[in-house]
Amino acid sequence: MAQDEDFAAMFETSLATGKGGTYKRLSTGDSVQVTVVQIGKDAVFVDAGTRAEAEIARYELENEHGELTVKVGDRLRATVAEGGDHPKLVMRFNAGSGLAGLETALEAGAPVEGTVSKAVKAGLEVQIGKIRAFCPASHVHISFTPDISIYEGQTMQFKVLEIRDNGRSVVVSRKALLQDERAITGRATLESLSVGQIVEGTVQAIQPYGAFIDLGGIEGLIHVSELGHGRVDRVEDVVTVGEQIRVKVLSVEQTAEGATRIGLSLRQATQLAEGTQTASAGADKQVVDAEVVKVEAFGVFVETATGGGIVPTRELDLPPGGDPRRAFPVGKQVQVVAIGTDEKGRTRFSMRRVEEEQARSNYRQFRAKQSGGPSTQVGSFGDLLKAKLSD
Incomplete structure (x- = not known):
C-alpha cells in the first residue's frame, strides 16, 4: 500500500513538472510572453510554460483582410483571460469581454478595443460592447490634437484607467497605450544606437537652446551650436516641428538618475552627406530656375526643367x-542649386547658397580665361575678390 502511495505521489509530481523544471500556473489577468507552436483552424496554440499549450483565438491574430499575421516560432505578449490546465489568452479585450473583461484588462494593463461613437469638447465617447467609456481629450494622443472629431467612427485600442459604479463610469486612455508602445520601441532603438551613426528622426519640440528629435520611441537633443555651420540665432529658422531630418549621434550617456541623454548634430550629418554628394557628383553645381509648387512648414517644394524637389526651411x-x-x-x-537627396530620394535644393555658387561659377570662368582653357579647380569667394582687386 505504501508503495502505491509513493508511486501516486511521484506520478503527481511528474505531472506538475516538465523537462525544464516546474510548470507555470497562470491566473486571470497575468501578462505572459509566449511562443507560437501550432496554428489551427480556429485557434493559435502557444507555449506559455504551462502543462498544456495555451490558445489564442485565431481572429485576434488576423489583419483586416483575414490574413494571419504570425507564424510558428514567433514570440508574442498576451494576457490570460482564463487560467487552469488549458489557459485561454487574449491579445486585447473587445466588445464580447463584458465588464469582467474590462476589470481584467484594468488589473493586467492590457489593451481594450472600442469604437469612438462621438467627440465632444472634453473628449471621446467610446463604445466597448454594451459598455460606454470616456477618453478625456488630454488622453487621446501623446501630442496635442486640435480637432479630435477626426476619430469619430474609428475602432481603436485603449488602456483602462478607472472603473467605477459597477461599470457605469469607465475612463480609458489611448495616450497611455501609445506611451507603453513608445517605451518598448525606445528600448529597441537605444540598443541599436552608436556614436557616429547617422539616423533619421522627426523634430518633436523646439527650445531656445536646441531641438528635440524623436528617433523612434526615444528623444535626442541637437544643441543650437550643432544646427548649422554658422551662428544660429533662432532654432526655428533652421528646423520646424514635424520635419524629418538626418542627424549624427554625438553621444549616448546615462545620467545619475538613470535617464538616457543623447546628443545629436544636424551640422555634421549635413556636412557628411554633402561631402559624399560632392565626391560622387563632382564639384560643379548648376544654378537653375524653378517654380514654387507647394509650401509646407518644413520647406518649399519646387519644380525645375529636369524635375522637382524640396528646399528645406533652413x-x-x-x-x-x-x-x-x-x-x-x-x-x-x-x-535654386541642388545639394543632395533626402531620405525619400527627393532632390534637396538650396536658395541661400545660390549667390555663393554663382560667385564660384564666375571665378571658374575667370580662371579659365586667365589660363586659356577650362579650369576644374574650385576657388573661394575670397579668391575671386582678390583676383578682381588685382585687375
Whole structure:
C-alpha cells in the first residue's frame, strides 16, 4: 500500500513538472510572453510554460483582410483571460469581454478595443460592447490634437484607467497605450544606437537652446551650436516641428538618475552627406530656375526643367522669423542649386547658397580665361575678390 502511495505521489509530481523544471500556473489577468507552436483552424496554440499549450483565438491574430499575421516560432505578449490546465489568452479585450473583461484588462494593463461613437469638447465617447467609456481629450494622443472629431467612427485600442459604479463610469486612455508602445520601441532603438551613426528622426519640440528629435520611441537633443555651420540665432529658422531630418549621434550617456541623454548634430550629418554628394557628383553645381509648387512648414517644394524637389526651411533665403508662405507663394519663380537627396530620394535644393555658387561659377570662368582653357579647380569667394582687386 505504501508503495502505491509513493508511486501516486511521484506520478503527481511528474505531472506538475516538465523537462525544464516546474510548470507555470497562470491566473486571470497575468501578462505572459509566449511562443507560437501550432496554428489551427480556429485557434493559435502557444507555449506559455504551462502543462498544456495555451490558445489564442485565431481572429485576434488576423489583419483586416483575414490574413494571419504570425507564424510558428514567433514570440508574442498576451494576457490570460482564463487560467487552469488549458489557459485561454487574449491579445486585447473587445466588445464580447463584458465588464469582467474590462476589470481584467484594468488589473493586467492590457489593451481594450472600442469604437469612438462621438467627440465632444472634453473628449471621446467610446463604445466597448454594451459598455460606454470616456477618453478625456488630454488622453487621446501623446501630442496635442486640435480637432479630435477626426476619430469619430474609428475602432481603436485603449488602456483602462478607472472603473467605477459597477461599470457605469469607465475612463480609458489611448495616450497611455501609445506611451507603453513608445517605451518598448525606445528600448529597441537605444540598443541599436552608436556614436557616429547617422539616423533619421522627426523634430518633436523646439527650445531656445536646441531641438528635440524623436528617433523612434526615444528623444535626442541637437544643441543650437550643432544646427548649422554658422551662428544660429533662432532654432526655428533652421528646423520646424514635424520635419524629418538626418542627424549624427554625438553621444549616448546615462545620467545619475538613470535617464538616457543623447546628443545629436544636424551640422555634421549635413556636412557628411554633402561631402559624399560632392565626391560622387563632382564639384560643379548648376544654378537653375524653378517654380514654387507647394509650401509646407518644413520647406518649399519646387519644380525645375529636369524635375522637382524640396528646399528645406533652413535652406531658404529668409530673414530671421520670416514666413515662407508669404515669401514664396505658389507660382513664384526662384533660383535654386541642388545639394543632395533626402531620405525619400527627393532632390534637396538650396536658395541661400545660390549667390555663393554663382560667385564660384564666375571665378571658374575667370580662371579659365586667365589660363586659356577650362579650369576644374574650385576657388573661394575670397579668391575671386582678390583676383578682381588685382585687375
